[in-house]
Amino acid sequence: MKKIILLSFITLITYANDNIINPKNCEIVKLSKFTTLVSCNKLDYIIQTKEARRDDEDNVKKIIVLTQKESKIILSEGN
Numbered sequence: 001m002k003k004i005i006l007l008s009f010i011t012l013i014t015y016a017n018d019n020i021i022n023p024k025n026c027e028i029v030k031l032s033k034f035t036t037l038v039s040c041n042k043l044d045y046i047i048q049t050k051e052a053r054r055d056d057e058d059n060v061k062k063i064i065v066l067t068q069k070e071s072k073i074i075l076s077e078g079n
Helices: 002-021
Strands: 026-030 035-040 043-049 060-066 071-076
Touching: none
Parallel strands: none
Antiparallel strands: 026 035, 035 043, 043 060, 060 071
8 A cells, every 4th residue: 555655646647747837948040149948838928138337237228028819018118
Protein backbone atom coordinates (compact mmCIF):
# COMPACT_ATOMS: atom_id res chain seq x y z
CA MET A 1 0.00 0.00 0.00
CA LYS A 2 2.86 2.39 0.80
CA LYS A 3 4.37 1.73 -2.64
CA ILE A 4 1.12 2.70 -4.37
CA ILE A 5 0.87 5.93 -2.35
CA LEU A 6 4.52 6.75 -3.05
CA LEU A 7 4.10 6.05 -6.77
CA SER A 8 0.96 8.20 -6.88
CA PHE A 9 2.74 11.02 -5.08
CA ILE A 10 5.70 10.92 -7.49
CA THR A 11 3.33 10.89 -10.47
CA LEU A 12 1.44 13.88 -9.07
CA ILE A 13 4.65 15.84 -8.52
CA THR A 14 5.82 15.10 -12.07
CA TYR A 15 2.46 16.19 -13.50
CA ALA A 16 2.43 19.38 -11.41
CA ASN A 17 5.96 20.26 -12.46
CA ASP A 18 5.10 19.96 -16.15
CA ASN A 19 1.67 21.59 -16.09
CA ILE A 20 1.24 23.83 -13.05
CA ILE A 21 4.65 25.19 -12.13
CA ASN A 22 5.86 25.67 -15.73
CA PRO A 23 2.60 26.10 -17.68
CA LYS A 24 3.98 28.10 -20.59
CA ASN A 25 6.47 27.47 -23.29
CA CYS A 26 7.30 30.95 -24.50
CA GLU A 27 9.07 32.03 -27.65
CA ILE A 28 11.09 35.23 -27.78
CA VAL A 29 11.79 36.95 -31.09
CA LYS A 30 14.03 40.01 -31.24
CA LEU A 31 12.44 42.19 -33.95
CA SER A 32 14.87 45.08 -33.67
CA LYS A 33 17.31 46.60 -31.22
CA PHE A 34 14.49 48.05 -29.10
CA THR A 35 11.52 45.78 -29.95
CA THR A 36 10.92 42.21 -28.78
CA LEU A 37 7.99 39.87 -29.42
CA VAL A 38 7.22 37.37 -26.66
CA SER A 39 4.66 34.67 -27.48
CA CYS A 40 3.16 32.54 -24.69
CA ASN A 41 0.21 30.24 -25.43
CA LYS A 42 -2.52 32.45 -26.94
CA LEU A 43 -1.07 35.80 -25.87
CA ASP A 44 1.61 37.79 -27.63
CA TYR A 45 3.48 40.67 -26.03
CA ILE A 46 5.32 43.39 -27.91
CA ILE A 47 7.88 44.99 -25.64
CA GLN A 48 9.40 48.27 -26.74
CA THR A 49 12.45 49.51 -24.90
CA LYS A 50 14.66 52.58 -25.02
CA GLU A 51 18.23 53.32 -24.11
CA ALA A 52 18.52 54.10 -20.42
CA ARG A 53 20.37 57.31 -19.63
CA ARG A 54 21.24 56.12 -16.13
CA ASP A 55 21.78 52.70 -14.59
CA ASP A 56 18.82 53.04 -12.22
CA GLU A 57 16.43 54.14 -14.97
CA ASP A 58 13.85 51.72 -16.37
CA ASN A 59 14.33 51.08 -20.08
CA VAL A 60 10.84 49.67 -20.84
CA LYS A 61 8.95 52.13 -23.02
CA LYS A 62 5.74 50.24 -23.81
CA ILE A 63 4.22 46.75 -23.44
CA ILE A 64 1.37 45.76 -25.76
CA VAL A 65 -0.67 42.58 -25.33
CA LEU A 66 -2.04 41.04 -28.53
CA THR A 67 -4.86 38.50 -28.65
CA GLN A 68 -6.81 37.20 -31.61
CA LYS A 69 -9.52 39.80 -31.05
CA GLU A 70 -7.75 42.91 -29.75
CA SER A 71 -4.56 44.63 -28.71
CA LYS A 72 -4.16 46.53 -25.46
CA ILE A 73 -1.39 48.69 -24.05
CA ILE A 74 -0.71 47.50 -20.50
CA LEU A 75 2.31 49.68 -19.79
CA SER A 76 3.28 52.97 -21.35
CA GLU A 77 6.16 55.31 -20.60
CA GLY A 78 3.79 57.95 -19.21
CA ASN A 79 2.23 55.56 -16.63
